[in-house]
Amino acid sequence: MFRKLPGDEAHHLVSTTPDTAVVFRPAVVTTPAIVTIVIFAWRLLAGAVRLLWRHPIAAAIVAAPCVLAWLYGWRVALIVATLPVSALVPWALFDRPSFNAWIGWRLLAWWRLVWVYRRHWQPVMIISGLGRHVRGRDYLPRLVKVSCTSWADLVTVQMLTGQAVTDWSDRIDHLAHGFGARSCRVSVARAGRLLLIFPRHDPLATPLAAVPIPEEASVGPVEIGTCEDGTPWRLKVHGTHILVAGATGAGKGSIIWSTIRGLLPAVRAGLVQVWALDPKRMELSFGRPLFGDRYAASPADCADLLEAAVAVMQERADRFAGLQRNHTPTVEDPFVLVVVDEVAFLTAYQSDKGLKLRISAALATLTTQGRAVGVGVLAALQDPRKEVMNIRNLFPDKIALRLDESEQVDMVLGDGARDRGALADHISPIPTQGAGVGYVRLECSPDPVRVRAAYVSDADIRAMAGQVTA
Structure with a gap:
């Protein structure tokens, strides 16, 4: 039953003994042709039935002309086959969406x-x-x-x-x-x-013009851009805190100003107050009339403004204790949005240790206690490392714009975000292609969503400031 084979054929076989020098080949049983034919026919029949079961409409479309040609001739089959096509072509030309x-x-x-x-x-x-x-x-x-x-x-x-x-x-x-x-x-x-x-x-390859200012006063969610699937990107600002991370020129200003633009009717109605911290003195200075006396640029003024926001938060907490758990914006208790541009300059790169401790303590207090009483924080930074921003986990909603390193994606959006497709390090550095493009990971969902914020020009900002001043 067994016979020894030459050594050059051994790599095709599996040895049945521990001795690798002796290789055996088991006996080969010839399968009758009728068995092979029956198996092939059975598999062919099962595949045809499975095809008809899974694709009945496609099978009917193919079979119907063949049956008509067999019963009534090829001319009838051709006429019946061209009728649907003659109806579908005008439909596709004149009403493409439907x-x-x-x-x-x-x-x-x-x-x-x-x-x-x-x-x-x-x-x-x-x-x-x-x-x-x-x-x-x-x-x-x-x-x-x-x-x-x-x-x-x-x-x-x-x-x-x-x-x-x-x-x-x-x-x-x-x-x-x-x-x-x-x-x-x-x-x-x-x-x-x-x-x-x-x-x-890529449906987000072209820049977006500024979103029109809403007609009704609302605290959100505010429309600030477009999602990749074509739906409007509405950012929740009331009842949460938002962290925006991105390299220089990634479009952090587009998110900040689009958010303020969406809240403008509520600002004019007295339901929202925007407090601005602008240590770079560049981004938020264009809309200074929007903020009134709630604008700070120097580190000392930023610390004072943050501590004033903490005082408002604590005063509301004392009044709301035992009476209400959620905040409803009113003229007496408006929603306060604290916007911090380049927060790392205040928390990590600040040379004055006293100011650094005051600012870090105020931001930590606002992000841990401010949601319930109507005080939110919108912070932007370039470097998302822990030693630069040690309270980044206190922001429930995070936005990652173009980043320099792949490791930074998980720093901003959480572990596993890049593996799920948040390729923020692959966003184009060309402003017309990548500015404002980013990925959002919300508190309620682990899956990142690709979005693009609308671009708010300097003229748009000055017009917004003029409306509030008027």
Whole structure:
């Protein structure tokens, strides 16, 4: 039954004894041809039934002309087949949004499924390490569904048993390049299933003009830009604290001024007060009439202004104790938004240790106790390291604009944010392409959202200041 083989054939076989010098080949049993034919026919039939079950509409579209041609001739089949096309073409030309919503994106999703994802699924999974090749058989994550939006492909995947989300988030570069996308983001759809987002183009590539000033007075959320999916970016300012981090020229001023612009009607109505700390004396000085006597530029004045905000917060806390737990903006108790531009200059780079301690203590007090009584902090900085900003974890909502290093992304947005697709270190340094573009991680969601803030020009700021002065 066994025979010894030459040594140059040993690498094709598996030894059955501990002695590697002796290699055996088990007996080969010839399979009858009828068995092979039956197995092939069964697999072909099962595949056809599975295809009809999963894609009944597509199968009906293909089968209907064939049945008509067989029953009534090819002319009738041609006429019936061209009627839907003659109706769809005008629809696509004159009402593209509704056509895409009902048909266009579905057709594109089918094409991307067949030509891109299913075609390259096996090699990408194996090479990236997300699939396994065991004893001659490939075990691959299951491609569940592909859907398309105006800017991205949404791919639903069933993970292999025993896989974790980090196994996928650590390989977003492999997935993006394997399927020909610029980037990839991973989010959890449900237990065992992931949603992979592959952008087809960048809808935030062009700068945005300043958002029109709202007609009604409101404390938010205020619209300050656009999300990547085309929906308005509304930033919550009342009842939270916001930290904005970004390199020089990343667009921190766009977020600050767009926020103030959205709150302008409430400022004019007396429901909001904006307190400005401008140690650089550049960004917030354009709108100085908006702040009145609540503007500070020198470190000493900034410390005094912050301590005054702490005094307002503590006075409200004494009055609200035992009566109310949430703040409702009124003329008597307006919402106070403390805007700090380049907070690191006041907390880390300040040479006067006394002022540094006063400012750090005031900011820590506001960020820990101010939310419930209607005092919020909007702080911007360039360097997000812990030794520069040691209270960054006290800000529930964080925004990461263009950053210099990949490690800084997790410093701002939290651990794992970059692995989930927040590639803030890849944002273009060209102002027209990357200024105002960033990623937001809200307190209520671990998944980062790509956004772009609208650009508020100097003329817009002066017009806003003129309205408040008038």
